[in-house]
Amino acid sequence: MxxxxxxxxxxxxxxxxxxxxxxxxxxxxxxxxxxxxxxxxxxxxxxxxxxxxxxxxxxxxxxxxxxxxxxxxxxxxxxxxxxxxxxxxxxxxxxxxxxxxxxxxxxxxxVDLHAIQTSGNCIRNTTSDPYAGATAEEVDDPRVWSEVIRQWSTLHPEFSFLPRKFKIAITASAKDRTAAKVHDIGLMLRKGRDGTLGFEVIVGGGQGRTPYVGPTINEFLPTDRLLSYLEAVLRVYNRHGRRDNIYKARIKILVAALGAEEFARQVDEEWAKIDAARADLPTAELARIRAAFAKTPFETLPARSDAFETAKANDAAFARFVRNNVKPHKQPGYAIVEVSLKAQEQTPGDASAQQLEVVADLAERFSLNDLRVTHAQNLVLPHVKLDDLPTVFATLQASNLATPNIDLVSDIIACPGLDYCALANARAIPVAQDIARQFADLDRAEKVGELKIKISGCINACGHHHVAHIGILGVDKKGEEFYQLSLGGSGAEDASIGKILGPALPADKVATAVDQLVGAYLNVRNDGERFLDTYRRVGLEPFKEAVYAQAD
Missing domain, CATH: 3.90.480.20 (Sulfite Reductase Hemoprotein; domain 2)
Structure with a gap:
């Protein structure tokens, strides 16, 4: 760290x-x-x-x-x-x-924390893979590059008053856990045929009123040229971004207006003017930053743990937790543990002071003093020994933190909505809780499999509803809260924007509608198909009929 x-x-x-x-x-x-x-x-x-x-x-x-x-x-x-x-x-x-x-x-x-650049028209906190440094999938540790960007962007004098807020995500795995393609800039680390590292640079993604999956403007940017290229992108945005209309101020609007090819041309033209020796990171400084992440003190352990296997065989609840919340680690004898903040009746993403203290203790005792936050509003203990997993599970279970639902129907992303936010049109939290109650049967939830539901209380899309398998948007109809459903979105490496299902529904009909959508999916899915796969194969109509035909 x-x-x-x-x-x-x-x-x-x-x-x-x-x-x-x-x-x-x-x-x-x-x-x-x-x-x-x-x-x-x-x-x-x-x-x-x-x-x-x-x-x-x-x-x-x-x-x-x-x-x-x-x-x-x-x-x-x-x-x-x-x-x-x-x-x-x-x-x-x-x-x-x-x-x-x-x-x-x-x-x-x-304790080296702050609230700087969590607001305002500046470069916000860089999102990265919560499995960084733990997963065998990655070609490099994305935290290194996230830290480079943090140091470069904090109070950067040229980019502190951009046309609008600016968000960057970095992933180094084929599986994207950062929603990189719907960020202002998404950086996907790739390894070239010669073994060198580079970034696929995606610019102009975003959600809100006008959602876009960002186009790739550079297929392979050498890592040592990262900062000068980012500077060029931001200069083009700073020069042309709309400052007269808040709804057209994001870089996604500029990229869409110019076209990806023309935007990339202007970036390259600006990039050529930048002195690389001044703008790019010196090799020695990169080595200093990289060293902070290179010394994880893993023990040499057998790949199999008898204690883990015995607990899994003897405890059905633990076995279910392992199936859904425990992921493979790059180091033999270790595992990645996701801690769900989506227990039934819990506000998605909320953690009590007591729960924070529990996971802090677990991180210190069992995860090399390392704790992560996911963009899906959960937590991760990235380096847990297989031998220690039964103890970790029991401790989480005692604090209502062992819900075995990662990526299942009740693992819902939700913004604070009208319960807190002055911009919201509708509440998001009660709708998430209604859906979680509808799918309280864990056997059924596992049968449904991966299903990402995301809820926003207004068009600003803080709940990422545009890129949900089932997206739910709160709207105001003459002072009443209604909810518009969309299907087929994804914030992962196969990013897509969902399509509106039909007329908005009152709050008390949303959980039932989700149940009907799940029923339609189970009726037509092929073996091994996720909800998203089935939707992409059969289209909108079977799902639309399941919800609205019964209403008629």
Whole structure:
């Protein structure tokens, strides 16, 4: 894990002290809310429906146990006892008092955490693979490059006031766990035929009002030219991006307007003007950053664990957990463990202070002091010995953290919706809970298999509904909450935008409609087909008939 140096630490302390003064001026009335707004947003502080919300950056989704415990402390002392993990691998505290914000930032800075660039028209937290450094699928560790981008982009003077917010994702595996193709920039690490590493560069993906799967503008960018190329992309965007219309300000609109080929041409033209020696990362600096991730102290273990196999044979609940939440590790004798934050009746992505402390302890004792956040609003213990898995499972089970539903129907992504967000048209949390209750039978959920449901409370698509196998969008109809369903989206390596199923449904009909969609799928699927595969084979009509024919 990367360790902040003295400059990092002094900077965070200074930034926190600066914000303390700004808050004091706001509380005294010296600053109006309009004057204070850009200052608080630069420190991740939003004003929501009921209170201030603080969004804390978790760079590339990586935490140690000390940081996780500090987040638990903040949840307990300054919030209502919990935090909410987001689709950008960050955490939000939804009940913050303005007077407490400076003290919270001080406490975050003490453990190398902050809220900088979690808001505003700047480069946001870079999303990366939560299995980084643990999966055999990757061609390189994407955290190295995420850290490079973090250091390059933080308070970058040229890119701190972009036309609109800007989001980057990096993956190094064939299986994409970052939704790279629906980011402003998606970087997919590839290995060339000669063994050299390069990035496939995807630009102009996004969701919201106008969703796009981003086009590839560079098939193979040498890794040592990454920063100069990113600079060129952002300069073209900064030059041409719309600043007169917030709905047309994202880079996806520019790429769509120019066309991918013309946009790529302009990037190449700008790139040629950039002095590589100034812009690109020196080899020695890359080696320094890489060294922070290269020394994982794995033990030499047998590939088979008798304790693990015995527990799996004797405990059906443990065996189910292993089937759904435990993934292969690159190191023999280890496993990757996903911790679901989607227990029945739980708000998707929420973790209590006590639960945060439990996973912090598990990370420290059993996962080499390493904890990850996924863009699907779950947690990962990336380096657990097979021998230790029964103990880890029992501890998770005691804290309602052992729900065996990763990638199943109840593993729902949901934004906070109208329960918290001032922009939302409808609630998302109760709908997610209704669906989870509908599929409480774990045997049935496993029979259905991989099914990714994502819910957004408004068109801004913070719940990623456009790229869900079943997407659910909350809409306002004359003051009533209705929900529009879409099918066939994917945020993975086979990215696609879902198609609207039909007229929006009232809230009390959504879970039933999902049940009907699942029934239609089970009736027509071939052996081994996921819901998404079946949809792509048979199209929209069988599903539309299952939902709306009965309503007629």
């Amino acid at each position: 990367y360790q902040y140096d003295l400059i990092d630490k002094e900077f965070l302390a200074d930034r926190s002290a600066e914000f303390r003064g700004q808050v004091a001026r706001r509380l005294s009335g010296e600053l109006t809310e309009d004057q204070f707004k850009p200052l608080r947003l630069m420190n991740g502080l939003y004003l929501q429906l009921h209170a201030y919300m603080l969004r804390v950056a978790i760079p590339y989704g990586s935490l140690n146990s000390t940081q996780a415990r500090r987040l638990a402390q903040i949840a307990r002392d300054f919030d209502k006892g919990y935090g909410h993990f987001t689709t950008r691998q960050n955490i939000q505290f939804n009940w913050i008092k303005l007077k407490d914000a400076p003290e919270i930032l001080d406490k975050l800075a003490e």
